[in-house]
Amino acid sequence: MSTIEKYVVINTNDEIVSTHRDYLIASKKAGYKFAYFQVGQYDSGDVFAETDLTKGNRVPGIWQWLENNKIDEYCVELMVMWLEKRVISDREPVDRSEMSIDAFTKRLTDYGLTVDEFIRKYTQRGNQLKAERDEVSLKNAEQIALQEANLLAATEHHAGACFSLPAIAGKMGDSIYFTVQVPMPQFVRLFRFNESDVPIELRAQRELKEKHAESISQYLQSRPSDYTLPAVTASVSDAMQFEPAPGFTNVGTVRIPIDAQVILNDGQHRRRGIELALENGLPIKDQHITVVIFYDKGLERSQQIFADINNNASKPQKALSILFDRRNAFNRNLIHAIKSAGLDKVVEFEKASPGAKSRKLWGVTALKKATQTLSGLTDEKFEKLDPPVMSAYAELFTAWFKSLVQHAPSLSGLVNADPATVIEARKETIVTHAAYLHAAAMASKELCEEFKQSIADYEHAVLELPEESHLALLKVPQFDELSKLALLDTSKSNPKWMNRLIKPDHTMNITTSGIKLGAYVMLTAMDMQIPEAIEVHNNEMLN
DSSP, X not given: OXXXXXXXXXXXXXXXXXXXXXXXXXXXXOBTTEXXXXXXXXXXXXXXXXXXXXXXXXXXXXXXXXXXXXXXXXXXXXXXXXXXXXXXXXXXXXXXXXXXXXXXXXXXXXXXXXXXXXXXXXXXXXXXXXXXXXXXXXXHHHHHHHHHHHHHHHTOOOOSOEEEEEEEEEEETTEEEEEEEEEHHXXXXXXXXXXXXXXXXXXXXXXXXXXXXXXXXXXXXHOTTSOOOOOEEEEESSOOEXXXXXXXXXXXXXXXXXXXXXEXXXXXXXXXXXXXXHHTTOSOTTOEEEEEEEEOGGGSSHHHHHHHHHHHOOOOOHHHHHHHOTTSHHHHHHHHHHHHTTOGGGEESXXXXXXXXXXXXXXXXXXXXXXHHHXXXXXXXXXXXXXXXXXXXXHHHHHHHHHHHHHSTTHHHHHTOOHXXXXXXXXXXXXXXXXXXXXXXXXXXXGGHHHHHHHHHHHHHHHHSOGGGXXXXXXXXXXXXXXXXXXXXXXXXXXXXXXXXXXXXXXXXXXHHHHHHHHHHHHHHTTOOOOHHHHHHHHHHHO
16 A cells, blocks of 8 residues: 555545545545545445545445444544543533533434444444543643643742742753843843853853944944844853742743842843943833843853854845845845846845856845945945935936946846846856956946035035925936947956956956956946056056
């Protein structure tokens, strides 16, 4: 018999309606004149062979065979009810787990059985099923008792002074832990990061980076009503007492000895960032952060907890952060520009770069770096711009994308090309590589000088001229000069790119040096004045 699960749907005419590997699909087809069963669920006897169970076949007697088996199965369940004294004769049943004696005898009559026949035929199988279920119930009860014993061991009474926190108790592996909500000021005071408790081999990883903590503080201060901080993890050296709330076993209050040593295994930068934000007067004293607390006698496990958290942590792809972090003004305007230029279907938003067999042309991270080069702006600088200037930069990005795709050799054809064509272009040319984008952005930067001057004029006008004249001052270039790139051979075999965007081993050169040398070639092709820094670098590297 096949080991693959198979479910068969039949009708009252003994026909095989369909077969499935998923019981949910089969069960949805069951109804008034349809039923299903799993192959091997019941003994088929002489009624059919498995090879007969093919869609469209008629198997005489199969409907009645299934009905008889289901009645037989139900009678075993009835016997369990009988043995557990859930067939009630002296009162009304309290719920569906019980059955009145009248309903019970009617069922037996419907199935053509007397009570004596029922007892004789089903007592043995009913006892067997009841024993199996009792064994499962006993194991479940033992597991619950073990969990309660572990919880009790982790919350042994401490007679000294304690501080109390609302908590949810849980179990992870063999360890009991508590999830607590701690007000921000108390979190800073009670949960400290003590580097002296950490072995020297882990201190380099756990060193508090003040700049990182400051960035968290700035994040909180910039979004006081709309921020998100993940839970932190801590270890407590002494046993804690847990007092369940009435009616609960795992929700209540945890009491932590005031003289217990507490160490943050994870979250030291969040703690320091909160501390800095409070010092700067951020009104978050009534707000909370989630802390997961483990009992760790002598802090023997805290070192391993830290290692486990950091070794198993997985940072999201930067591309996804660009796509989803719409609070970031640069990201938000970049995504808008990509869509406005009609490139959203050919940009890889989930990975750092397109795979070898992908039909995507570039990764969004490469486009972001290129537009940062083009504009000369970081996320922080972009955030400080006036909204109209942000919108003008989004138009700038859109215009640059469109012009580059229109004029770079073969790029316009690749936007709607089939995967095979894109894969071939990635092998043979440089246009679908990040290095080409970055070099083109560096070369195009020289075309943005008038735009940047218009921004300075706008900022001056905001202070001195009527409002209706402000936006007219922002002049977004269309990058028509990129049309001259159409004559530039972008095949990897073109010797112009060797030792510039192409390394001697014929791989792409994404270094700053390679980008400058590639930009030199593009600026020359566009008959543009070459910036001194790029010209000097070109002469130093190639002469």
